[in-house]
Amino acid sequence: MPKLLKAGSFTIDAWRRLDADAARIADGDALLFPLPVWLARRDALLARDSSHTGIWLNGDEEPEQIAADIHRFGCIAVNFPTFMDGRGFSCGRLLRERYGFRGELRAVGDIFVDQLHFLRRCGFDAFELPDDTSLDTARNCLDAFSVHYQAACNPA
Amino acid sequence: MYLYDDRDRCLLRERVRQFRDQTTRYLQGDLPEDQFRPLRLQNGLYIQRLAPMLRVSIPYGLISASQLRRLAHIARTYDKGYAHFTTRQNIQFNWPQLPEVPDILAELAAVDMHAIQTSGNCIRNITSDEFAGIAPDEVEDPRPWCELVRRWSTFHPEFAYLPRKFKIAVSGSESDRAAIQIHDIGLQLVKNAAGALGFRVYVGGGLGRTPVIGEVIGEFIEPRHLLTYLEAILRVYNRYGRRDNKYKARIKILVKVWGAEVFGARVAAEWQHLKDGPNTLTEADFAHARQFFTAPAYEAVDVAAADATVSACAAAERAFARWLERNVRAHRVPGYCAVVLSLKPVGVAPGDVTDAQLDAIADLADRYAFGEARVTHHQNLVLADVRRGDLPALWRALKAQGFATPTIGTLSDIICCPGGDFCSLANAKSIPIAEAIQREFDDLDYLYDLGDLTLNISGCMNACGHHHVGNIGILGVDKKGEEFYQIQIGGEAGSRAALGQVLGPSFYAPEVPRVIARILDVYVQRRLEGETFIETYRRVGVEPFKDSVYAKAA
Structure with missing residues (x-):
């Protein structure tokens, strides 16, 4: 099981990614909907409360596609297919800075602790990390730099 | 040159600490090799054929005497007593040991130097014109702009x-001396009507394997919008550049696609969102960057007396006159000039220097060039700011x-990669080819007669x-395990950037000097009065050169 790093600690993950072929969608569960599912069933899902409605974006999926619905989500997870694939960094900034997303922005997939500082500066505030991640190392990596040369997202 | 403030130094300290931690975790087995790889590359550290190679950044090529001395010390202490200047204004050490690299970075940080982003899939060192700030043909000093881009791109x-x-x-x-049209982004400072x-x-x-001359997408971007426009380009590239094939990435x-x-148009659309945003530059930013690139305290020079000294020495010593002709450049301040130090003596890998030479350059910079x-x-x-009257003394010291x-800008001033002797990517050796050509064409009168030729x-x-270019x-190409050399002509790196044309089938190493001789013969026979090699090539085309190189013996 991966660990979820949030606000400097490992926490219990309240969100679950919905299987693309799930037959039933429980009302009360905090679910991350894969983008194709959201787009296909948007009309029905709009009725859900934002506090338990989230989106799962893959590396090649465009944040533009959920721009209009952005405030209906309590959580957006951006999936990094490999740690060398930096598209998610742009995706994070777009969601925060262009579309004004204020919920939990979660980096998931193939990320590692040494990317945490840059991820946070791109707007992410929750990070799914491998099970054996040391909390001390993760905290050090998050705070690797105290000064910056360019404007980006400030940590919430 | 740019002077670090507390913030810059803090950033470097934190970088050293970060890399020390990453190296420790890697050596302990807590950080896997595939994850450590991009981290070490973004600190300029390659694993090469013989040993790791550490590439140290020299932003836009500017370096102080104390920094040169520190590089000499590092070459002596952590390397085998030499270092290598690259084609991107950086310097490389070829023998550092991985566990010692954090210490080397700490040594560098103490003189405001680093290896940040000298490799890896990130924005690399910003390069510029070695005659920036002193060139008579300058529209505007590029260095403050380089510095603004350097800061923006550092740990973006x-x-x-x-x-x-x-x-x-x-x-x-x-005249573009920074080869901007063969860069991912080339920025040309211009003035409008x-x-x-x-x-x-x-x-x-x-x-690389797909050579391309850059195309203009922004005719006139106002300075305050420079960083947001760059950010728009980088964002479009980061999102849509290919990631499935590193040769097409x-x-x-x-x-092209x-x-x-x-x-x-995609960049312009992205830019509309970023323009006037928080990375917009202000007059205060311009002023801050400009204050570091003021002119040194030039003295009022008695130009006539200085010229008399130089002329007298040139008349007495032919070697000095030659050096003056090829290695000394005009300066916008009367009585001053710029002096090019050749790192291309015959028999030495182009760009290589020893620790003692680095120390010597530092001493000469202190004595003659602020x-x-x-x-x-x-x-x-x-050495960019040398009093003309000091030229004879400086020449003796350089000698x-x-x-x-005295071969700057001639055939013998070869640009050459480390090649198969050092680099694990190379198909063939390059340094011995450079040396063979330098030995073949060692007659200075002939080199000077050939004139400017890259x-x-x-x-x-x-x-x-x-x-x-x-x-x-x-x-160098590899054919079934054997090294061959393909020859092309007509390339140019400056304002009229052009890619060369391949002459035809490749050659064995020992044939290369003879082929070069034939190419030069065609130029000498066909040139008009005052025409350089590239001008003759443009006029007569590739055919006469091909015909001569591949002519069958009668």
């Missing part, structure tokens, strides 16, 4: 995992250290030796 959180490496060059002169300053922006230039491929017009030197993308060094080879050698198609370009 969004662009540390690009599809591929990314190189930016800035030119402030009419109203006299206002702006940037002409080229994108998608590059060499550079921005030039994206620009979309076309420059479409690419430019304590500053510059690295050129031709792998030479420049004693082996820096006075000869560039790469040991593989990654083109670190810029062979595509040499007037004569040589590429």
